[in-house]
Amino acid sequence: MIYKNTLAALSRGLAEKKFSSEELTHYYLARIATLDTELNSMITVTAEQALVEAKLADQRRAQGKAGALTGIPIAHKDIFCTNQVRTSCGSKMLDNFVAPYDATIVTRLKDAGMVMLGKTNMDEFAMGSSNETSFYGPCKNPWNLNCVPGGSSGGSSAAVAARLVPMATATDTGGSIRQPAALCGISGLKPTYGRVSRFGMIAFASSMDQGGIMATSAEDIALVLNEMAGFDEKDSTSVDIPVPDYTAELNQSLQGLRIGLPEQYFRDLEPSMAAVMDTTIQELKKLGATIHTVQLPNVNLSVPVYYVLAPAECSANLSRFDGVRYGYRCDHPKDLLDLYQRTRAEAFGAEVKRRILIGTYVLSAGHYDAYYIQAQRARRLIANDFAKVFSEVDVILSPTSPNVAFKFGEKAQDPVSMYLSDIYTIAANLAGLPGISIPAGFLHNLPVGLQLVGQHFAESRLLNIAHQFQQVTDWHNAMPKMATTVD
């Protein structure tokens, strides 16, 4: 029953020598082998390498040099470059790409002694909210295999929810950590833009991409963030301010906490979802929080603004995939143009192509001012709304997603309805704010996520609230039946 442990509990178990890292690694690899054939949460499993790393972690422990994370298994979203391991980004384009280096966060967590079990499934180039755009087939939701796990980090959220790994890295450009965390009933943190290095993370929309953490508790996230956060000279947009101990404030009281409910987010909420939120709010009140209605007058622009800016950035970021230096190349190109056209036509999926086309269009001569510049102005307005609200309250609360997990195919043919599933998460990316999603109940036997968004670099506060909530609720301990079928 090791799988029932949080990362924090596993860390104590390792310290108390209840099990070794090698045993833990074997154990989780066996769970992956049994459950993931159906779940499809992993693109690559690095069993051999994991066992080598586990032995090293055990040696390190024997030498008395172990830290809190030493010997704990981890899975990385397949968007992070991992040295000598395929890094596909969920795309045919990079199916044959073996990264020659580690992303900064991969290095940091490796240095902390974590043991990588493999690379998790994802929407192609992180573009999607359901995992259905993955070249490797969709990952499924362990709560209901007919439902999507969310996206783009659906592989990481499904793997953590099914307890195939105690934690996984993920990335969030418009909600790609928080929405799948919500749909799979786990905790997921998107840190402040600049808090975690982007070096080695394959870029989708550079001004919004942010690496983060998925785990089963806020405390686990705090433990990992301690090692993952911090300035990186290889990423000019990472911020050079000290990294606090994120576990230090977990047990702080919530007395006097001011929570804002954006009127715009609650206006059209489905009654059943509103009821879950209400229960949650009552719990937080009991913990000492006060509730305030706040206004984000421009937040309704978030989705359209995002779908101008993110495609614009991605249209440039994905130009490097040209079949010249690495990755997919079409057979027998006639000439240079044919090489470009067929390579990209054959190796990019439909959603990626759609976004490259949108992005190319909005940056084109004659459209740049009307779309790109206008969207940048609206982005500023949205960020200003948040700045104003944070002079009134400490955090903003909302559902993470308007709905629970939906069925495969339900939104795949309608991009706009798919885009709207990120309606509550996108604004935080536009404003660069940290956000966390934590389990807050169930609807139709599927998990509901609660989102908290804080001021820049308020990760400690968000984790504190989430942790306190998890001390008085049990939602985060709920597990899909699938997870309990094997030990």
Add this chain to the structure above:
Amino acid sequence: MEWEAVIGLEVHTQLSTRSKIFSGASTAYGATPNSQACMVDLAFPGVLPVLNYAVVEMALKFGIAAQAEINRISAFDRKQYFYPDLPKGYQISQFHTPIVGKGYLDIELPSGTIKRVGITRAHLEEDAGKSLHDVIPHMSGIDLNRASTPLLEIVSEPDMRSAEEAVTYLKTLHALVTYLGICDGNMQEGSFRCDANVSVRPKGSTTFGTRSEIKNVNSFRYVEKAIQYEIQRHIEILEQGGVILQETRLYDDASNTTRSMRSKEAANDYRYFTDPDLLPVFISDEMLAQAHAAMPELPWEKLNRFQESYGLSAYDAKILTANRTLAAYFEEVVRLAQAPAKLVANWVTVELAAALNKANLSIEQCPVSAEQLAGLIARIHDETISGKIAKTVFEALWQGAGSADQIIEQKGLRQMTDTNALAAVIDQILAENPEQLLAYRSGKDKLFGFFVGQVMKATQGQANPKQLNDLLLKKLND
């Protein structure tokens, strides 16, 4: 109809940094293909550019020298197009806000007139790699060593009216960037590349004609020829009632013509937008003050000083300050020789320049060090040797025969200073040539030169010419 040419230049100066503008790879020229391209230059998935701030200091120096507006906040943009030697599919450049804004450069035309040429802007950007189409049969090779090499693109106003003016501007700019130490100026290696925008219009017109752009001409001479050709081509087309196409053209030095490369219609929409991977560049008061403090003496400042403190002619000063190394060489010789600057200037601009020119060497490659030349000039100045003998000594110096003093000793070239010895030689010559002596004394003054020659011959040139003149004259008239 009388035509007037309108020319503006875009010059790509490669900044002399050791590492690239956005990566830590080396910028050294001539390495094995792709041996100096790191993951960032190769645009691997997940890598990010990091600005090398040395380029900012260099751009500031140029901006200060060009009396230009410095944009306290500038930013990098992505210029998007697909080409195999552009690994990211975009070039990082400064489009919307260049670091250096409007400024100017005063140039001295061969006529002596000073002309002010406006600088529109100067912006930082990365270079692309190189495509090689003739190295591997049936395939194209890509060398990414040059990818992400730092460039400062300096754009002039269309202020020049002839090929000659354009080349004068280019030479002035070349001297400036090499003086500033921000560019090695090596045109063969592509460190200083010029694109010329050329159009013509009826003289007196205030509107511009359609322009063509001549790409990447890599010597001053070719720039001049290419522009001359292009002006003539425009005039011929217009006089025949034709229309100039806005296009990019390449200069072919073998045929001395330009040919069309691509037309404006086929031009790319570069879809510029600010690069979200890089922060804006902020220039603080402190950075600006540091750049001012680090400014070297500028070419025109040195030109003035050479005239004022060395008393040189404008002509000599101009030649000596045309090149920073040459100017430094000259100053070093003056300092070491303790001789009049005019004497040193003559030696450097005449004898040394001729020898370098003959051997096709630059001042940087000069086999005679400043110390060696100073040793020679010191001996001329203290009259140990004559100017004529000095030329012999200089030749030996050039051949690497040692110091001037060693050569003078070894070859016994020391000038005769003993008046009695010289008088004896003169007496002997007069005695040996009675007929000439008689002729001279009966009025054939021209024979004076004959006697001088004979004495010089007898003394192997070591007679002090002035002493010889005085003494000979005295004896002839005795």
